[in-house]
Amino acid sequence: MLNVPVVIGASDEALIRLAAEKQFHQPIARLLILNELRLGTGARKVYSVEVEGFDTSRSRFYAKIGPTSRIRHEYEAYREFDATHSRGRDTAVVASQSWLVEGRDDSDSCFSFLVPGEAAPSRPLDDHLKGGRINWDRVCDAVRDLFSRLRRPKKVDRDGFEWADRYSNYLRRSETESRLRDALGGALDEDAFTVGSRRLKSPWTLVETLRHGFNSKVRERMVHGDCHQKNIVLVPDKNRLRPCLIDFRWSRQFHWLVDHVLLEQSLKVFHFGRYLSDERFLALHDWLRDGNPPANLSPVERDLLAVVRVIRTAAEEEAEGEDHFQDQYSLTSAITALGMIGVHQCDAWKAWLSAAWFTTQCRQGGYV
Numbered sequence: 001m002l003n004v005p006v007v008i009g010a011s012d013e014a015l016i017r018l019a020a021e022k023q024f025h026q027p028i029a030r031l032l033i034l035n036e037l038r039l040g041t042g043a044r045k046v047y048s049v050e051v052e053g054f055d056t057s058r059s060r061f062y063a064k065i066g067p068t069s070r071i072r073h074e075y076e077a078y079r080e081f082d083a084t085h086s087r088g089r090d091t092a093v094v095a096s097q098s099w100l101v102e103g104r105d106d107s108d109s110c111f112s113f114l115v116p117g118e119a120a121p122s123r124p125l126d127d128h129l130k131g132g133r134i135n136w137d138r139v140c141d142a143v144r145d146l147f148s149r150l151r152r153p154k155k156v157d158r159d160g161f162e163w164a165d166r167y168s169n170y171l172r173r174s175e176t177e178s179r180l181r182d183a184l185g186g187a188l189d190e191d192a193f194t195v196g197s198r199r200l201k202s203p204w205t206l207v208e209t210l211r212h213g214f215n216s217k218v219r220e221r222m223v224h225g226d227c228h229q230k231n232i233v234l235v236p237d238k239n240r241l242r243p244c245l246i247d248f249r250w251s252r253q254f255h256w257l258v259d260h261v262l263l264e265q266s267l268k269v270f271h272f273g274r275y276l277s278d279e280r281f282l283a284l285h286d287w288l289r290d291g292n293p294p295a296n297l298s299p300v301e302r303d304l305l306a307v308v309r310v311i312r313t314a315a316e317e318e319a320e321g322e323d324h325f326q327d328q329y330s331l332t333s334a335i336t337a338l339g340m341i342g343v344h345q346c347d348a349w350k351a352w353l354s355a356a357w358f359t360t361q362c363r364q365g366g367y368v
């Protein structure tokens with residue numbers, strides 16, 4: 001993702017104008033396309049737009065512009081996600097209104113959305129984290145709120161869930177392998193490694209094992225699929241922060257745990273990990289499992305424990321005694337953490353450590 005000064009092309013401006021007219025049902029005298037352009041992967045651009053002459057709480061929207069097939073796919077995924085999770089309610093989970101303006105033939109299309117009650121600008125959770133001063137109690141409440149809404153739809157059982165295949169998008173195998181080879185060299189092929197006094201199993205070996213056809217039964221439901229801190233927008237609402245999901249490119253029927261696990265891993269690997277030594281980072285994983293943190297935690301460690309507990313409690317509540325829940329959580333965590341190594345700006349070593357901690361938790365025999 002890049003932030004660059006905007007030189008907006010005439011075709012993008014025309015599409016945004018059409019999108020504004022579709023929403024406000026009249027010709028728009030003046031559009032203010034804010035000096036902030038986000039470039040995502042796959043040639044999508046996200047503009048923040050203000051329409052002059054309307055009530056300020058309703059005049060700001062975001063416009064995502066990109067190739068028609070991709071934008072239409074995201075719009076349809078969003079519609080299905082919204083239909084499953086909000087069922088006509090005033091939902092906190094997605095934007096209050098979203099609409100599509102399709103370009104002609106092979107040209108670009110525009111997917112726009114208003115965020116509910118957006119009088120003050122909403123910001124992604126990631127911006128709050130970068131800003132430094134963050135009210136973690138409010139963030140934890142928002143995360144709890146998010147997952148309590150995501151668990152509503154019924155889950156369906158899927159037999160023969162092939163882990164390595166189904167999670168291959170998250171695993172980013174070739175990028176992950178080449179980064180790991182650069183960092184670890186031949187050590188990548190070892191089954192285990194040592195950190196301090198601890199012996200950890202190699203997540204790469206786990207993935208190789210999974211690739212040889214390991215499958216099991218899991219539940220699926222509609223998931224967001226890319227539930228990390230850049231895709232959760234927090235909307236100020238009185239004295240709380242309302243969570244709102246954006247970016248529905250990966251929304252689909254999938255393993256119900258993926259949103260929980262992806263958020264836990266991305267918070268640890270892209271945010272908290274950089275403040276923690278390897279030993280402490282691994283010890284936090286133990287304390288989370290055993291529920292016995294020591295008294296001398298730093299503020300960062302306290303915040304990490306608090307938010308991860310919220311995520312895991314939500315997962316446990318949704319699991320409702322499901323078989324192999326802990327193993328599913330460990331396996332999913334190991335795979336998603338490993339795949340993060342291939343993502344730009346990832347703390348690859350912390351991702352590797354977290355993946356290894358979860359790999360070491362996976363039961364021998366029962367699951368792997």
Ligand SMILES: Nc1ncnc2c1ncn2[C@@H]1O[C@H](COP(=O)(O)OP(=O)(O)OP(=O)(O)O)[C@@H](O)[C@H]1O
Pocket residue numbers: 001038039040041042044046062064113114115122123124230231233246247248249
């Ligand atoms: N409603 C919104 N409120 C605040 N910021 C937003 C909103 N919509 C988009 N943004 C900003 O624009 C960024 C990019 O939007 P989005 O996540 O939809 O696309 P992307 O991640 O670039 O695309 P992709 O993952 O499809 O390549 C977000 O991370 C966020 O910073």
Ligand SMILES: [Mg+2]
Pocket residue numbers: 040230231246247
């Ligand atoms: Mg995004």
